[in-house]
Amino acid sequence: MTESEKLFERASHRIPGGVNSPARSWRSVGGTPLFLEHAEGPYVWDADGNRYVDYVGSFGPAIVGHARGEVVTAVQSAASKGLSFGAPTANENAMAERLCDLVPSLDMVRLVNSGTEAAMSAIRLARGATGRNKVVKFTGCYHGHVDALLVQAGSGALTHGIPGSPGVPESVVADTISLPYNDISAAFDVFTEYGDEIACVMVEPVAGNMNCVPPAMGFLEGLRDLCSDHGALLIFDEVMTGFRVGLHGAQGRYGVTPDLTALGKVIGGGLPVGAFGGRRDIMEHLSPQGPVYQAGTLSGNPLATAAGLATLEIVSQPGFYEAVEATTERLVTGMRERAEAAGVPLATNHVGGMFGLFFTDRPAVRTFEDVQSCDTDRFARFFHAMVAGGVYMAPSAFEAGFVSAMHDDTAIEATLDAATDAFASLNATTEAARHG
Numbered sequence: 001m002t003e004s005e006k007l008f009e010r011a012s013h014r015i016p017g018g019v020n021s022p023a024r025s026w027r028s029v030g031g032t033p034l035f036l037e038h039a040e041g042p043y044v045w046d047a048d049g050n051r052y053v054d055y056v057g058s059f060g061p062a063i064v065g066h067a068r069g070e071v072v073t074a075v076q077s078a079a080s081k082g083l084s085f086g087a088p089t090a091n092e093n094a095m096a097e098r099l100c101d102l103v104p105s106l107d108m109v110r111l112v113n114s115g116t117e118a119a120m121s122a123i124r125l126a127r128g129a130t131g132r133n134k135v136v137k138f139t140g141c142y143h144g145h146v147d148a149l150l151v152q153a154g155s156g157a158l159t160h161g162i163p164g165s166p167g168v169p170e171s172v173v174a175d176t177i178s179l180p181y182n183d184i185s186a187a188f189d190v191f192t193e194y195g196d197e198i199a200c201v202m203v204e205p206v207a208g209n210m211n212c213v214p215p216a217m218g219f220l221e222g223l224r225d226l227c228s229d230h231g232a233l234l235i236f237d238e239v240m241t242g243f244r245v246g247l248h249g250a251q252g253r254y255g256v257t258p259d260l261t262a263l264g265k266v267i268g269g270g271l272p273v274g275a276f277g278g279r280r281d282i283m284e285h286l287s288p289q290g291p292v293y294q295a296g297t298l299s300g301n302p303l304a305t306a307a308g309l310a311t312l313e314i315v316s317q318p319g320f321y322e323a324v325e326a327t328t329e330r331l332v333t334g335m336r337e338r339a340e341a342a343g344v345p346l347a348t349n350h351v352g353g354m355f356g357l358f359f360t361d362r363p364a365v366r367t368f369e370d371v372q373s374c375d376t377d378r379f380a381r382f383f384h385a386m387v388a389g390g391v392y393m394a395p396s397a398f399e400a401g402f403v404s405a406m407h408d409d410t411a412i413e414a415t416l417d418a419a420t421d422a423f424a425s426l427n428a429t430t431e432a433a434r435h436g
């Protein structure tokens, strides 16, 4: 047995499914999850000492590279002064000011401990500020395990085929409407019927939880207009896209400003941080300034804000995102070329430092229905072939991939070499299956 297998056996005894988050389980691809022991730059090492080029990046946070010196030093320095106080600290001011400087929609911001908390709190604030109850989301989008949003959800809910979840009462999702992503006419129809009952529309401005699906031309702009016309709030869930697709998020990249924004992942640099913020007149409804309650023992934690500020310092350097996007482009182009050479139908999407690989013969993947057309068994075989080739990707056909600033030529070349063999192996297994 490998060390990972031994560790997984022990984990499965005390932790449901052996993991603390379903997205890490390998149930949809088969096999035993690798237990990772350490990470540096673009690489991770498993408990057996095997090294992999990493495209999970902690599902997004690690855009500056694992164990980046400046971030580790900042956390070590903060830790030496105490871990948590339950009182405001100067770093929270610095973090709030930095986020409001960089994210166009933010007049004010509240720090929390996860993307789920950020999305959940933004929904409550939108409902409290508008006095309305209905929430519009999009099928395949995932906003954390918020009761009201576990409807046709993506990420692990989609991977494991449970778009809803037991334990969420009908009453809690009665006001949740889930629409097809990138279908602005569906949104128009819902607003025509329920316009003055809709508190908010929550959308991933680039979908990353049905794998990577960019917004169609006019989709985000259309949602912006519909919300403005009907007095609903537009909420961008930028937990994944924030500081991943550009220094000013997807809202900066696409030039559409929401009323509220949820953030997470990169802003914590790998430590637990989420945030939600937006227009001052809305944020002032939040306790203790206003009546909408939200709280958190470790919100704005000194170590998390130290990691976040050090990370934001690095991503703010001139050329950071251009370099990450160029690396992503090179990776995705190389993948397409190698798939084509092997005769394997592959579609790809990429935005900034995130990308998606789709085993489908459709020319493009633009909707949830396109995503559903993908061959998840072929993805599973590809996933395992890449692991064997020293490349660690998300164990799901419905998760996006992430590139860091430290994915250098060596890492990309190693990845593409592994992909050459992986695509060839797909054909070999297909041929073998065909001839029995």
Ligand code: KE4
Pocket: 021, 022, 023, 024, 059, 114, 115, 116, 117, 119, 142, 143, 144, 145, 155, 156, 204, 208, 209, 237, 238, 239, 240, 241, 264, 265, 274, 399
């Ligand atoms: P967390 O509560 O996991 O920090 O964030 C929830 C969340 C909210 N919004 C978006 C757009 C997200 O992508 C996420 C979390 N993303 C998944 C990966 N697709 C987290 C991985 C996991 O659940 O382990």
